[in-house]
Amino acid sequence: MKELDLRAVPVNERSPDKIINAWKELNQGEALRLINDHDPKPLRYMFQIEFKDSFAWEYKQQGPEVWIVEIKKIKAAAPLSDEQKAKREELKQILKKLHEAKPEELNAVKKEAQKYFREVEPKELAMAEQELIQEGTTRTEMKRLCDVHLEVMKGNLGVKAKKLRLPASHPITICKDEHKIIKRNLRRLKALAEKLKQAGSFEKAKKHLDILKELSHFFLETEKHHAREEKAIFPRLKAHGVIEPPLIFEEDHVEFMARKKVLNELALAENKGDYREFLGKISPVIEFLTTNLTDHIYKEDNILYPMAYETLDKDEWKEVRKKFDAIGYCCFAPADLKKKKRS
Ligand SMILES: [Fe+2]
Ligand SMILES: [Fe+2]
Numbered sequence: 001m002k003e004l005d006l007r008a009v010p011v012n013e014r015s016p017d018k019i020i021n022a023w024k025e026l027n028q029g030e031a032l033r034l035i036n037d038h039d040p041k042p043l044r045y046m047f048q049i050e051f052k053d054s055f056a057w058e059y060k061q062q063g064p065e066v067w068i069v070e071i072k073k074i075k076a077a078a079p080l081s082d083e084q085k086a087k088r089e090e091l092k093q094i095l096k097k098l099h100e101a102k103p104e105e106l107n108a109v110k111k112e113a114q115k116y117f118r119e120v121e122p123k124e125l126a127m128a129e130q131e132l133i134q135e136g137t138t139r140t141e142m143k144r145l146c147d148v149h150l151e152v153m154k155g156n157l158g159v160k161a162k163k164l165r166l167p168a169s170h171p172i173t174i175c176k177d178e179h180k181i182i183k184r185n186l187r188r189l190k191a192l193a194e195k196l197k198q199a200g201s202f203e204k205a206k207k208h209l210d211i212l213k214e215l216s217h218f219f220l221e222t223e224k225h226h227a228r229e230e231k232a233i234f235p236r237l238k239a240h241g242v243i244e245p246p247l248i249f250e251e252d253h254v255e256f257m258a259r260k261k262v263l264n265e266l267a268l269a270e271n272k273g274d275y276r277e278f279l280g281k282i283s284p285v286i287e288f289l290t291t292n293l294t295d296h297i298y299k300e301d302n303i304l305y306p307m308a309y310e311t312l313d314k315d316e317w318k319e320v321r322k323k324f325d326a327i328g329y330c331c332f333a334p335a336d337l338k339k340k341k342r343s
Contacts, residue, residue, distance in 0.1 A: 001030070001031055001032075001033050001070070002022060002025075002026065002030070002031075002032050002033065003032075003033040003034075003035065004018075004019060004022060004032065004033070004034050004035070005035040006019075006034065006035060006036045006037070006040075007035060007036065007037050007066075019032070019034065019043060020047075023055070023071055023073065026073045027073070028073055028074070028075055029072070029073065029074075030072070030073055031070045031071060031072040031073070032070070032071045033060075033068065033069075033070050034067075034068070034069045034070075034071065035066065035067070035068050036066070036067045036068075036069075037065070037066065037067070038063075038067060039062065039063065039067050040067060040069060044057055047071065047241070048241045048243070051241075052080075052127070052241055053074070053075070053240065053241065053311075054073060054074055054075050055071055055072060055073060055074060055240075055241065056071070056072040056074050056239045056240055057069060057070075057071055057072075057238075057239045057241070058070045058071075058072070058239050074240070074313075087124075088124070088127070088128055088131070090116070091116060091120060091124065091125070091128040092128050092131060092132055094112065094113050094116050095128060095129065095132060096132070097109050097112075097113070098110070098113055099137075099141065125303065126242060126244075126245045126303065126304075126307050127242075129142060129244060129245065130242070130243060130244040130245070133244045142244070142248065164305070164306055164309060166309075169321070170317065170321070171228075171232065171233065171317060171320045171321050171324050172305045172308070172309060174324065174329075175225065175228070175229065175300070175305065176301055176305065178222075178225050178330065179297045179300070179301060182222055182225070182293070182297060183294065183297060185215055185218050185219070186289065186290050186293060186294055187290075188211070188215060189215050189219075189286055189289065189290055190286070190290040192208055192211055192212060192215065192286075193282075193283060193286040193287070193290075195208045196208050196209075196212070196279065196282070196283075197279060197283070200275065201275050202271045202272065202275055202278070205275070209267070209271060212267045212282075213267045213268065215267075216260070216263045216264040216266075216267040216268075217264070218331075219260045219263060219264075219289070220260055220261075220264055221330045221331050222260075222330060223257065223260075224327060224328055224329060224330045225330055226253045226256070226257075227327055228323070228324050228327050229249065229253075229300075230246075230250055230253065231323065231327060232320045232323035232324055232327065233246075233308055233312075233320055234246035234249070234250065236308075236311075236312055236316055236319075236320065237307075237308055237311060237312075240311045240312070242307070242311060245303075245304060245307070246304075249296070249299075249300070249304060252292070252296050255292070256289065256292070256293055256296070259285050259288050259289050260289070262281075262285050263282070263285050263286070263289070266278070266281055266282050266285070
């Protein structure tokens, strides 16, 4: 493997061009090993802008004294054609329009957007979002924007996503199967919220409160699912230059965890006091989870997973599966996976 040890080079002579040129000379599949005395993050951004899908960035050591990174050439760099560039610009404009639309204009803009989204590949959408963030749209704004275009896209991307037919042992299938179970329990939780409202007192709600305990425990168990996404799939996406979408999903996970803990605390509390007060606390938590976690899953099934499937190669998916097994599965995992967990 080609190696460049920058520690021996005076700081003012460490030009990124030298590194980029050395990398350009590599054949497909080869990697450049870079050794440095600080994190070469800015270089990574340069690679992202210039080589996008053609490189994989993998830290072998991250400080505190020495940073070692391997920059692999995944495929020969193919710059975006003028047509692709124009398409991406168009997509960015429509995303911006959706974001900036006044409430009275929103319906018309949504209609227009639908036309574009019908054609768009999940990965292209993610890259357009990433560019918008790099150009200054904040991640919070992007998240709000995601919710609007999610609404527009429902029904459009779904058709494309169904084409992904993978074996049961594939990490994506495992996650999607888990999603089905999570969604089923989200529906149960939603129905339960209604019953809790109708019950009117702790006494009358006893049966429902027992189900609430069971469900809140279930949702805590889903953490392993999120952990596998974060630790096995996301780092690989990031190494391929897909940085922003995983960050948005990670932020969601943090918010869900906080709510799941509150749900669990409320479910296990000695429920005696004011029933109205209890409802006032638990209803918004349930509302948040049933709405946002359902949308999160939709985005993963229809955008993030298809994009990850396109981005990672076969060997990487094998590694993802190994990491899945190492992290472990939820109590509701398919039987053959649970056996694996025990052995
Ligand atoms: Fe997730
Ligand atoms: Fe998920």
